[in-house]
């Protein structure tokens with residue numbers, strides 16, 4: 065039975081790498097995928113991983129009907145044996161419904177990849193719809209780690225290393241920190257709640273205001 069599968073996790077946990085591996089293994093067996101992406105850091109019409117691999121993708125636009133796009137493609141003699149949708153958190157809920165229809169009416173497997181929650185730990189609308197509709201939700205097994213060593217479960221947005229909680233839901237960016245730019249950092253829930261990033265934890269540890277704790 066064809067399936068809609070949602071592979072999810074924090075930023076930087078290997079989702080795009082897995083998407084590229086699924087694509088590679090299927091194309092090595094002569095299958096052809098339809099690859100969708102939206103707002104990938106590598107640019108328009110790309111699906112890229114931090115491991116350096118990148119492939120071309122169809123850039124999903126606002127209001128685009130993904131089911132109709134596939135029907136057009138197939139009826140014009142194009143081929144699609146399965147579908148990959150990366151950065152699926154950026155898709156509109158209606159586009160997720162269209163992907164579910166691709167599974168049910170066109171009989172194609174659809175593999176969607178994305179982060180579930182934003183920097184305020186709220187569900188992205190596209191991810192919410194995926195959780196509602198997917199046949200399977202798979203949490204990636206390669207765990208990203210918080211600076212404290214615990215499993216990272218949340219995405220923080222930072223400016224100059226300091227966590228911010230105001231701003232637009234969508235701001236394309238990366239986990240590599242640079243001085244004043246908007247960046248991201250993955251944290252465990254405890255440190256996300258306390259808004260404690262690697263930089264602020266380091267600053268607190270060095271602060272003369274923080275008295276060393278002596279054990280009894």
Ligand SMILES: Nc1ncnc2c1ncn2[C@@H]1O[C@H](COP(=O)(O)OP(=O)(O)O)[C@@H](O)[C@H]1O
Pocket residue numbers: 073074075076077078079080081082112113114115206208
């Ligand atoms: N230099 C490296 N050597 C080995 N693995 C790396 C390296 N750089 C990144 N990675 C792996 O790539 C993962 C990020 O992959 P990526 O597919 O870009 O993540 P996502 O799409 O989930 O944001 C990291 O969690 C890490 O496991």
Ligand SMILES: Cc1cn([C@H]2C[C@H](O)[C@@H](COP(=O)(O)O)O2)c(=O)[nH]c1=O
Pocket residue numbers: 074075076079080103105178179181182183184219220221233234235236237238248
């Ligand atoms: C938390 C959060 C993230 N984003 C953006 C930042 C990146 O461009 C992507 C996630 O990509 P990745 O391959 O999973 O690292 O999402 C955002 O726009 N808003 C947020 O709250």
